Structures are given as structure tokens and as C-alpha cells.
Amino acid sequence: MSGVVSGFTAIFIMVGVGFLLGRTGALGEHAHEVLSRLVFFVSTPxxxxxxxxxxxxxxxxxxTLVIAGGSALAVGALYAVVAKVILRRDTPDLVIGALASSYVNSVNLGVPIAIFVLDDASFIAPLxxxxxxxxSPIALAALDMTALERGTGHPFRDAVVLPLTNPIVIGGLAGVVISALGWHLPQAVLEPLKMLGNMSVPGALLAFGLSLTGAAIFKKxxxxxxxxxxxxVLKMVAMPLLTYVIARWGFHQTGHQLFAQTVIAALPTAQNVVVYATRYRRGQILARDTALITTLASIPAIAIIAWLLA
Structure with missing residues (x-):
């Protein structure tokens, strides 16, 4: 369990620093929005x-790609259906809620847990x-189409053009193309990109901490x-259970593989969802509160999974 403790300790310290910065006003009144935009437009791409x-x-x-990806899409789609039919939410809030229910914290928690608990980082790479x-591209394309008032009036053209102007989508597509072509960029180019990219996770955690300043979780x-x-409930209960079912009976996995798939599914909501919500100004409280609650709930959840399956 040392990996679980190490991963969560790092998260709580970074979020705590962000909270203190917000309480003291050291970064100014608009620090949360500015930092979120930096993460969205620069460091994450x-x-x-x-x-x-x-x-x-x-x-x-x-x-792992099929198991983790399939369960994430299924849980996100389930959230969207329930929220649309029963809660009557519009599309941007549906997208943020779907991400909050299924987008896993795969970097700053997933990597240390994969290394120290699962003893194999390869489990987290496909996810x-x-x-x-x-x-992310699917969700951001939907948000670009529905949450930003910049459409041209041509739905088909907007569906193609708007996602291609999103910095995160641009960064991902460019990386895929260069990697697929087998090109090797010079170290002088890669090093500054690595430095900027290294800001993404701590930046998102600090922004998350800043968003908690003066916030009352679950306020009526x-x-x-x-x-x-x-x-x-979908993130911490449905997603691990669905992943377990798919891995065990769909792919006939047992032992350590089954344990690893289930643990990965029990990781909390990523703080990236809070950054996305801030960027599009939709579902911010939903993203923030779900990220915080699932982070706290994932500690006993992973412990229970380890007790049952490890």
C-alpha cells in the first residue's frame, strides 16, 4: 500500500498549497482562472x-485499452443518459458530468500506484x-460545439473545424502523426516541451486547490x-464493477491482471476535468466536488479491492 499512500500524499500536499495560495491571495484575485488557462492552453498540450x-x-x-476504455465510455454514456432523461441537463453539463464520472486520474495517482502497488507501469499506459x-478529443469537441458561442452557423463545418482549433487536440494529433511517422525531434526541441509538460499535473492540482478557496462542498x-x-457513485462503484466484469468474463483475466484492471478503474476523477470545466465555464462545481469526493473515497475503495483481490 506504500504506492497508494505516496500518491495520495503528493496530491493532498499540492492541493493544500493551492488552497493556501487562494486563502492568502498571494497570486491575486483571478489566479484560479489564469492558472487553469495556462494548464489548458500550454502545459497540457x-x-x-x-x-x-x-x-x-x-x-x-x-x-487494457478495450477494458479501461470501454468501461470509461460506457459509464460516461450512462451518466449522460441518466442526467439527460431524469435531471434534464443540457449538453455541456452532460459532458462535464460524464467526464467526472469516468475520466481517471491516470498520471499523478495512476503512475505511482501502477509502479508501487501493481509493480507494472504498463497497465496505466493504454488508459x-x-x-x-x-x-478528451471527443469531449472537447462536444464542448467546443455546445459551450462556446463561436459557431459559423454550419454544423457540419463547425464539427470538423472547431475541434482542430483546440490546443489539447492539436497537441495530441501532432504527437500521434510524428510518432507514427517515426520522426525523432532534436533534444533542443523536446527539452522545453518536456519542461512545459511537467507543469501540467502540478498546475492542475494547484488550480484545483485554488478552486476550493471559500467553497462549501455540497452546499445546499x-x-x-x-x-x-x-x-x-458511477465513478467509485459502477466503473470498478463494470471493469471487473469485462476483465474477468470478457477477457478471462484472473489473478494479478484482474486485480490491476479493477484498481485502475477505482482511481478518482482527474483534476483535468476541473480545468476543462473552468475553461468552458460549465459544470465547475460539479467537477470540483466530484474530484474531491472521489479522491477521498478512492482510498478505502482501493484498500478494499486490494483486500479482496490482491
């Missing part, structure tokens, strides 16, 4: 580009690439409680 041009894309084609190559009349409960 750089991280995606650098990761993809330095990664063998063949690692994505594995059973990470799925999220940045497939899941302000917090969308039903949405948060739905996203949390």
Missing part, C-alpha cells in the same frame, strides 16, 4: 505532444493514451447534489 512523440504507440493496442487520444442551493452523487 505540451505534455501530450511530448508523451506521444516519445512513446511507442503499439503499447496502446492491448486488452492514459486512450484518454488523451480518444476520450448552490451545489448540484444529485449530479455529484450520480457521478461519484
Amino acid at each position: 505540451a505534455l501530450l505532444f511530448y508523451s506521444l512523440v516519445t512513446t511507442d504507440l503499439s503499447t496502446i493496442f492491448s486488452a 492514459l493514451l486512450f484518454q488523451i487520444l480518444i476520450y 442551493g448552490e451545489s448540484p447534489r444529485r449530479d455529484i452523487v450520480l457521478a461519484t
Whole structure:
């Protein structure tokens, strides 16, 4: 369990620093929005580009891709259906809620847990690439189309053009193309991209901490409680159970493989979702509260999974 403790300790320290910065006002009144935009427009695209041009894309084609990616899409779609039919939410809020219920914290928690708990970092790579190559572009394209008032009035053209102007999508696509072509960029180019990309995870955590300043979690009349409960239950209960079912009976996995797939599914909501919500100004409280609650809930969840399956 040392990997779990190490990963969560790092998260809580970074979020705590962001919270203190917000409480003291050291970074100014608009620090949260500015930092979120820096993560969205600069550091995350750089991280995606650098990761993809330095990664063998063949690692994505594995059973983990289908299991983790399929369960994430299924849970996100389930959230969207329930929130649309029962809660009557519009598309931007559906997208943010779907991400909150299924977008896994695969970097700053997933990597240390994969190394220290699962003893194999290869389990997290397919999920990470799925999220940045497939899941994020789909969600961001939907948000570009529905949350930003900049359409040209031509739905088909907007569906093609708008996603291609998104910096995260641009970074991911450019990285895939260069990696697929087998090009090797000079170190003088890669090094600054790596430095910028290294800001993504701590930047998102600091922005998350800043967003908690003065916030009352689950506040009556302000917090969308039903949405948060739905996203949390789907993330921490439905997603691990669905992943277990797919891995065990769909791919006949047992032992350590089954344990690893289930642990990965029990990781909390990524802080990237809060950054996306801030960028598009939709579902911010939903993303923030779900990320915080699932981070706290994932500690006993992973412990229970380890006790049952390890």
C-alpha cells in the first residue's frame, strides 16, 4: 500500500498549497482562472505532444485499452443518459458530468500506484493514451460545439473545424502523426516541451486547490447534489464493477491482471476535468466536488479491492 499512500500524499500536499495560495491571495484575485488557462492552453498540450512523440504507440493496442476504455465510455454514456432523461441537463453539463464520472486520474495517482502497488507501469499506459487520444478529443469537441458561442452557423463545418482549433487536440494529433511517422525531434526541441509538460499535473492540482478557496462542498442551493452523487457513485462503484466484469468474463483475466484492471478503474476523477470545466465555464462545481469526493473515497475503495483481490 506504500504506492497508494505516496500518491495520495503528493496530491493532498499540492492541493493544500493551492488552497493556501487562494486563502492568502498571494497570486491575486483571478489566479484560479489564469492558472487553469495556462494548464489548458500550454502545459497540457505540451505534455501530450511530448508523451506521444516519445512513446511507442503499439503499447496502446492491448486488452487494457478495450477494458479501461470501454468501461470509461460506457459509464460516461450512462451518466449522460441518466442526467439527460431524469435531471434534464443540457449538453455541456452532460459532458462535464460524464467526464467526472469516468475520466481517471491516470498520471499523478495512476503512475505511482501502477509502479508501487501493481509493480507494472504498463497497465496505466493504454488508459492514459486512450484518454488523451480518444476520450478528451471527443469531449472537447462536444464542448467546443455546445459551450462556446463561436459557431459559423454550419454544423457540419463547425464539427470538423472547431475541434482542430483546440490546443489539447492539436497537441495530441501532432504527437500521434510524428510518432507514427517515426520522426525523432532534436533534444533542443523536446527539452522545453518536456519542461512545459511537467507543469501540467502540478498546475492542475494547484488550480484545483485554488478552486476550493471559500467553497462549501455540497452546499445546499448552490451545489448540484444529485449530479455529484450520480457521478461519484458511477465513478467509485459502477466503473470498478463494470471493469471487473469485462476483465474477468470478457477477457478471462484472473489473478494479478484482474486485480490491476479493477484498481485502475477505482482511481478518482482527474483534476483535468476541473480545468476543462473552468475553461468552458460549465459544470465547475460539479467537477470540483466530484474530484474531491472521489479522491477521498478512492482510498478505502482501493484498500478494499486490494483486500479482496490482491
